[in-house]
Amino acid sequence: MRINWLVFSLLLTGGSASWASLPQAGQPPDGEQPIRAAFEPLPPQIGADGEGLVRQLFERLEQQGLAPFQVQMMPYSRAKRQLLSGEADLAGFTPVRA
Incomplete structure (x- = not known):
């Protein structure tokens, strides 16, 4: 899905990915279906309450005309299963174990 790549690109590059690939405002892809995101908390990117830098990024993308x-929030293993089964459209963050 093009949206997944765009969102991950924005997350990985700190928002420097090209906005040219976004649809015109008011024309969200796939109708009005929400983009289902599953995340493991990783403050400050995203906290257990779903707030943080990722939420701010999603709000900016929604303002640009993307679907909501x-x-x-869930453990990464569950987020990954939901992504593979199609219950989620994107998942993150990959846990780093020392």
């Missing part, structure tokens, strides 16, 4: 984001 529906964020669910």
